Amino acid sequence: MSLIALQTAFETYLTGDSALPSNELLEQIRGSTALSALEGLQIYHNAYRSRLLAVLREDFPALLHWIGNESFEQLALAYLAAWPPRHFSIRWLGEKLPEFISSYVEEPQLSPMRELAELEWAFTLAFDAQDVEALSLETMSDFSAEDWISLRVSLTASARWLQLQYNTLELWKAAKSGSLLPDITRLPTNLACLVWRHELVCQYRSLEPAEASALQFLIEGGSFAELC
Amino acid sequence: MSKRKTLGFGLGLRNEYYRQILEERPAVDWFEIISENYLVEGGKALYFLDAIGEHYPLVMHGVSLSIGGSHALDIDYLRQLKQLADRVQPQWVSDHLCWSRGNAHQLHDLLLLPFTQESLLHVAARVRLVQDVLERPIVLENVSSYVQWTTSSMSESQFLSELSYLTGCELLLDVNNVYVSSRNQGFDPWQFIMELPHERIRQIHLAGHSDYGQYLIDTHDQPIADPVWSLYSKTLSYLGPTSTLIERDDQFPPLEELLSELAHARAIAKSVISGATP
Numbered sequence: 001m002s003l004i005a006l007q008t009a010f011e012t013y014l015t016g017d018s019a020l021p022s023n024e025l026l027e028q029i030r031g032s033t034a035l036s037a038l039e040g041l042q043i044y045h046n047a048y049r050s051r052l053l054a055v056l057r058e059d060f061p062a063l064l065h066w067i068g069n070e071s072f073e074q075l076a077l078a079y080l081a082a083w084p085p086r087h088f089s090i091r092w093l094g095e096k097l098p099e100f101i102s103s104y105v106e107e108p109q110l111s112p113m114r115e116l117a118e119l120e121w122a123f124t125l126a127f128d129a130q131d132v133e134a135l136s137l138e139t140m141s142d143f144s145a146e147d148w149i150s151l152r153v154s155l156t157a158s159a160r161w162l163q164l165q166y167n168t169l170e171l172w173k174a175a176k177s178g179s180l181l182p183d184i185t186r187l188p189t190n191l192a193c194l195v196w197r198h199e200l201v202c203q204y205r206s207l208e209p210a211e212a213s214a215l216q217f218l219i220e221g222g223s224f225a226e227l228c
Numbered sequence: 229m230s231k232r233k234t235l236g237f238g239l240g241l242r243n244e245y246y247r248q249i250l251e252e253r254p255a256v257d258w259f260e261i262i263s264e265n266y267l268v269e270g271g272k273a274l275y276f277l278d279a280i281g282e283h284y285p286l287v288m289h290g291v292s293l294s295i296g297g298s299h300a301l302d303i304d305y306l307r308q309l310k311q312l313a314d315r316v317q318p319q320w321v322s323d324h325l326c327w328s329r330g331n332a333h334q335l336h337d338l339l340l341l342p343f344t345q346e347s348l349l350h351v352a353a354r355v356r357l358v359q360d361v362l363e364r365p366i367v368l369e370n371v372s373s374y375v376q377w378t379t380s381s382m383s384e385s386q387f388l389s390e391l392s393y394l395t396g397c398e399l400l401l402d403v404n405n406v407y408v409s410s411r412n413q414g415f416d417p418w419q420f421i422m423e424l425p426h427e428r429i430r431q432i433h434l435a436g437h438s439d440y441g442q443y444l445i446d447t448h449d450q451p452i453a454d455p456v457w458s459l460y461s462k463t464l465s466y467l468g469p470t471s472t473l474i475e476r477d478d479q480f481p482p483l484e485e486l487l488s489e490l491a492h493a494r495a496i497a498k499s500v501i502s503g504a505t506p
Binding site for chain 2: 001002003004006007008010011014015027028029030031032033034035037039040041043044047048051052084085086087088089090091127128129130131132157158197200
């Protein structure tokens with residue numbers, strides 16, 4: 001078999017559901033007295049899943065805590081089958097998990113699960129987003145009156161704006177602190193939540209409705225003068 | 229005795245130890261980074277990389293090059309790797325003699341190649357291209373393995389030797405990987421090491437493995453095992469002073485435990501090499 005044929009057969013086995021390899025692949029593998037060809041192959045098969053599952057557990061700890069290990073593993077394996085890793089960095093493995101949840105479960109679980117996954121992925125994105133020095137109150141206090149007229153606002157590069165429909169922040173905080181998880185409940189009105197990184201530390205903050213409207217107006221190009 | 233540059237005794241840089249390293253400046257001669265952890269836009273990893281790099285020599289060690297893959301080389305990855313090398317100014321850049329990407333998936337494992345003439349020519353061409361992009365020789369490491377391909381017509385060490393001769397690449401001898409593979413495949417680890425071109429060995433890796441009795445798994449989550457220390461000692465007495473690095477990737481102990489292993493490596497070097505420094 002050519003190199004490409006061998007690697008394709010191995011890749012198909014590693015990423016497939018069955019721990020039993022095809023005869024075609026098995027014939028290409030030599031075992032030893034310590035490990036038969038099948039046992040050796042199965043070490044690779046197990047390692048592939050364990051490694052990827054470990055990364056997803058690390059990136060979505062609150063979701064794992066909420067739905068439990070068994071359900072999380074089922075979700076993760078279904079996700080990996082649908083969205084196998086393509087990026088050279090394993091850091092991007094969970095990128096499509098929130099989106100995948102929409103096709104994996106139905107309401108009423110779908111929306112809160114997806115929302116929690118989106119919140120956790122926002123922290124992952126903020127963690128290593130581009131370093132940008134945010135405006136400080138001190139700098140802003142030096143702006144002239146004219147500056148305020150023309151000033152336009154943009155969010156710092158690490159910021160992610162989430163619209164939460166559920167008490168996801170409470171759930172996330174409880175999971176993070178290891179406390180008893182609250183029941184998931186729908187909020188009376190949507191809650192704007194910002195996730196970003198200040199220096200090296202990820203931050204989050206929910207916004208009051210008026211605050212959220214004002215900030216939304218500014219980042220869409222509005223000026224302070226118009227806002228006031 | 230070889231005239232190659234030696235960095236002394238180093239540790240794999242892991243985020244668990246960032247702050248302690250900066251605050252205490254432990255007696256570590258150099259650090260090796262996992263390149264992929266720093267191919268990001270900003271944040272904690274790059275901050276500590278720059279800060280620690282001001283005090284210690286650094287080496288870049290990658291896991292995603294997939295030099296033996298039959299897919300096209302990932303040029304975007306290589307471009308980012310080169311940018312990181314320009315930033316870090318590492319002593320050298322290493323990866324593994326393996327394939328880690330298939331035709332459709334990134335497999336995130338260090339998979340064994342069939343050691344054939346076809347593989348050799350294929351890998352040699354890719355090594356040359358990588359070296360052209362990175363503007364330096366690449367250093368390639370032997371991997372742990374749990375199977376062999378029936379089509380292999382040479383040993384891994386013979387393959388590394390030929391590859392180095394063909395391309396000028398250098399070698400990272402992972403003594404633990406040699407031991408793990410030798411136990412799993414039933415070969416003589418010393419013969420493996422003897423078959424390598426010694427003048428091309430730039431660096432040694434040491435790490436721990438998990439012993440399942442019948443076989444071993446390369447887990448990097450345990451202290452270095454006694455047989456690996458013995459093989460290291462024999463290797464050093466043969467090679468002379470060689471940059472040595474201890475890797476730990478899980479079950480992270482207090483840094484002091486890794487420093488103690490590093491002191492053990494130094495003591496071995498001192499006992500088997502006359503005039504060994506540092």
